[in-house]
Amino acid sequence: xxxxxxxxxxxxxxxxxxxxxxxxxxxxxxxxxxxxxxxxxxxxxxxxxxxxxxxxxxxxxxxxxxxxxxxxxxxxxxxxxxxxxxxxxxxxxxxxxxxxxxxxxxxxxxxxxxxxxxxxxxxxxxxxxxxxxxxxxxxxxxxxxxxxxxxxxxxxxxxxxxxxxxxxxxxxxxxxxxxxxxxxxxxxxxxxxxxxxxxxxxxxxxxxxxxxxxxxxxxxxxxxxxxxxxxxxxxxxxxxxxxxxxxxxxxxxxxxxxxxxxxxxxxxxxxxxxxxxxxxxxxxxxxxxxxxxxxxxxxxxxxxxxxxxxxxxxxxxxxxxxxxxxxxx
Amino acid sequence: xxxxxxxxxxxxxxxxxxxxxxxxxxxxxxxxxxxxxxxxxxxxxxxxxxxxxxxxxxxxxxxxxxxxxxxxxxxxxxxxxxxxxxxxxxxxxxxxxxxxxxxxxxxxxxxxxxxxxxxxxxxxxxxxxxxxxxxxxxxxxxxxxxxxxxxxxxxxxxxxxxxxxxxxxxxxxxxxxxxxxxxxxxxxxxxxxxxxxxxxxxxxxxxxxxxxxxxxxxxxxxxxxxxxxxxxxxxxxxxxxxxxxxxxxxxxxxxxxxxxxxxxxxxxxxxxxxxxxxxxxxxxxxxxxxxxxxxxxxxxxxxxxxxxxxxxxxxxxxxxxxxxxxxxx
Numbered sequence: 147x148x149x150x151x152x153x154x155x156x157x158x159x160x161x162x163x164x165x166x167x168x169x170x171x172x173x174x175x176x177x178x179x180x181x182x183x184x185x186x187x188x189x190x191x192x193x194x195x196x197x198x199x200x201x202x203x204x205x206x207x208x209x210x211x212x213x214x215x216x217x218x219x220x221x222x223x224x225x226x227x228x229x230x231x232x233x234x235x236x237x238x239x240x241x242x243x244x245x246x247x248x249x250x251x252x253x254x255x256x257x258x259x260x261x262x263x264x265x266x267x268x269x270x271x272x273x274x275x276x277x278x279x280x281x282x283x284x285x286x287x288x289x290x291x292x293x294x295x296x297x298x299x300x301x302x303x304x305x306x307x308x309x310x311x312x313x314x315x316x317x318x319x320x321x322x323x324x325x326x327x328x329x330x331x332x333x334x335x336x337x338x339x340x341x342x343x344x345x346x347x348x349x350x351x352x353x354x355x356x357x358x359x360x361x362x363x364x365x366x367x368x369x370x371x372x373x374x375x376x377x378x379x380x381x382x383x384x385x386x387x388x389x390x391x392x393x394x395x396x397x398x399x400x401x402x403x404x405x406x407x408x409x410x411x412x413x414x415x416x417x418x419x420x421x422x423x424x425x426x427x428x429x430x431x432x433x434x435x436x437x438x439x440x441x442x443x444x445x446x447x448x449x450x451x452x453x454x455x456x457x458x459x460x461x462x463x464x465x466x467x468x469x470x471x472x473x474x475x
Numbered sequence: 476x477x478x479x480x481x482x483x484x485x486x487x488x489x490x491x492x493x494x495x496x497x498x499x500x501x502x503x504x505x506x507x508x509x510x511x512x513x514x515x516x517x518x519x520x521x522x523x524x525x526x527x528x529x530x531x532x533x534x535x536x537x538x539x540x541x542x543x544x545x546x547x548x549x550x551x552x553x554x555x556x557x558x559x560x561x562x563x564x565x566x567x568x569x570x571x572x573x574x575x576x577x578x579x580x581x582x583x584x585x586x587x588x589x590x591x592x593x594x595x596x597x598x599x600x601x602x603x604x605x606x607x608x609x610x611x612x613x614x615x616x617x618x619x620x621x622x623x624x625x626x627x628x629x630x631x632x633x634x635x636x637x638x639x640x641x642x643x644x645x646x647x648x649x650x651x652x653x654x655x656x657x658x659x660x661x662x663x664x665x666x667x668x669x670x671x672x673x674x675x676x677x678x679x680x681x682x683x684x685x686x687x688x689x690x691x692x693x694x695x696x697x698x699x700x701x702x703x704x705x706x707x708x709x710x711x712x713x714x715x716x717x718x719x720x721x722x723x724x725x726x727x728x729x730x731x732x733x734x735x736x737x738x739x740x741x742x743x744x745x746x747x748x749x750x751x752x753x754x755x756x757x758x759x760x761x762x763x764x765x766x767x768x769x770x771x772x773x774x775x776x777x778x779x780x781x782x783x784x785x786x787x788x789x790x791x792x793x794x795x796x797x798x799x800x801x802x803x804x
Contacts, residue, residue: 213591221559221575224551227550227556230550231550231551231577234577243588245574245576247572248559248575250560250563259572262572266542370758400759403735403759406735428699429729430728430729430732430759
């Protein structure tokens with residue numbers, strides 16, 4: 147496909163009767179040294195000539211693309227998409243754009259994506275890493291751009307982190323259900339060990355409950371019927387009251403409705419809870435007590451931290467860790 | 476945040492004892508004119524110096540960022556996220572990266588995003604537009620890059636389109652349920668008129684059924700309880716067998732489980748169907764007959780068309796319209 151021969155900065159300057167420097171300042175949103183009237187003339191000329199600034203050339207000058215790279219674990223989870231919605235809500239108001247990279251819960255792919263983030267001119271990176279392995283992450287991140295880590299906690303992170311209180315939230319919920327007599331727990335999770343969030347939630351539950359069954363479900367491929375059967379048989383085998391505890395919303399959404407319609411969840415001997423990232427889970431289980439996270443707020447907060455980093459060279463006031471608590475409701 | 480003084484191409488050339496031209500060819504993946512051994516020397520030098528190629532400078536040379544912009548309607552819908560998963564599955568294998576822009580079902584935002592796509596160096600654009608208004612879209616798209624339109628059909632589109640058979644799929648499903656005696660239909664949809672897909676599905680249903688109630692649900696904010704009540708009262712007021720027809724998966728996921736657990740959906744006098752984009756809907760309604768779309772395949776197909784456009788200057792063999800049919804299952 148051939149590129150159109152398009153107008154250049156000189157043409158815009160000529161038509162709007164200003165210097166190229168003025169056009170350049172206009173393109174870089176530096177309107178301090180020109181009148182509104184001049185700015186309007188330049189804008190009209192750009193529209194008239196259908197001029198598209200060459201971002202490559204522009205970036206050489208401004209070193210700014212006004213784009214923030216957002217690398218998330220898996221856009222099949224509402225957590226990741228709501229996180230991005232929250233980030234965008236803040237970026238929008240500041241003239242920045244969030245662009246989303248999806249790791250698809252694949253470590254190889256995360257490395258590939260970070261390569262391309264490193265080699266492109268993004269102004270910042272908001273990163274929900276798959277791993278908490280600092281050495282691995284340090285290897286992935288080569289660029290000296292502002293970075294905010296979100297959701298997955300990293301030991302000794304040199305970057306600000308926005309996380310939730312996974313251990314406490316899971317422990318407190320478990321304590322509450324235990325006082326209601328739920329002693330047997332069936333945990334629904336993806337592979338627990340790869341994500342700090344799941345490890346902490348699992349440990350929070352284990353710190354209270356002794357009779358715990360765990361079903362780890364593959365995000366890539368799993369047989370819904372088989373998992374359903376496995377849950378049912380675990381319910382039946384137990385002579386204690388059973389709590390089904392989804393430490394990932396997706397499994398709450400996928401398995402609880404079926405168990406409800408089949409009558410296994412009577413909220414007497416068997417009930418369900420889990421971490422919930424959206425109103426959808428609430429809508430499907432109106433009666434259930436759920437641990438509500440706020441990924442939208444977590445996203446908005448990490449975008450605010452990013453803005454502070456971008457606007458403040460030595461970033462004094464930036465908190466190293468921001469905790470957005472999840473609550474049982 | 477200050478940028479580290481980083482190595483440049485000259486340093487890499489010196490350390491690897493090759494010409495700058497060779498380093499440049501290496502960076503542009505043009506390995507035809509160097510030995511494996513040379514390529515390895517350059518790679519080692521890049522790693523040793525922790526050299527990050529300046530993409531801006533590089534893009535001046537290669538005019539390629541190896542990034543494809545993907546602008547979708549709303550990542551809260553599995554349709555949009557599965558679409559992107561399908562696109563990425565193809566791009567990955569070709570060394571391209573898909574970057575996701577979320578319109579958040581907001582026309583103003585779509586225009587803002589397209590501005591930034593226009594001014595950045597993307598190699599191509601895969602676009603799920605909110606509107607089917609060609610004049611509006613022509614205004615948004617300024618860059619002469621390869622473009623593929625997906626999901627929302629545009630009249631007289633100058634760009635290849637990958638769509639589904641919305642009218643036929645909805646009509647055929649409605650015919651099938653009518654023969655089973657379902658004469659009263661409650662349509663659950665977002666605002667119908669803004670999206671060609673919904674218009675076509677609505678018309679497909681209307682072409683068969685006469686007794687049709689429509690509930691348009693706001694994607695931005697709606698009261699779940701009120702909508703639930705509205706559906707129930709429409710079920711009760713009808714003396715004919717009622718079909719609840721969700722022409723958007725999100726409303727199927729949000730409202731059908733509640734109606735099932737409250738016993739309104741008995742699959743005798745009241746049943747539910749809808750367009751489904753994922754296995755999740757199937758998992759929640761194992762017994763329901765759903766119209767299965769294949770957004771993953773639609774994404775993969777649009778990425779394949781994009782690759783053809785990128786690899787073939789006059790793009791002869793490219794189909795102007797590719798239809799991925801949805802089927803009642």
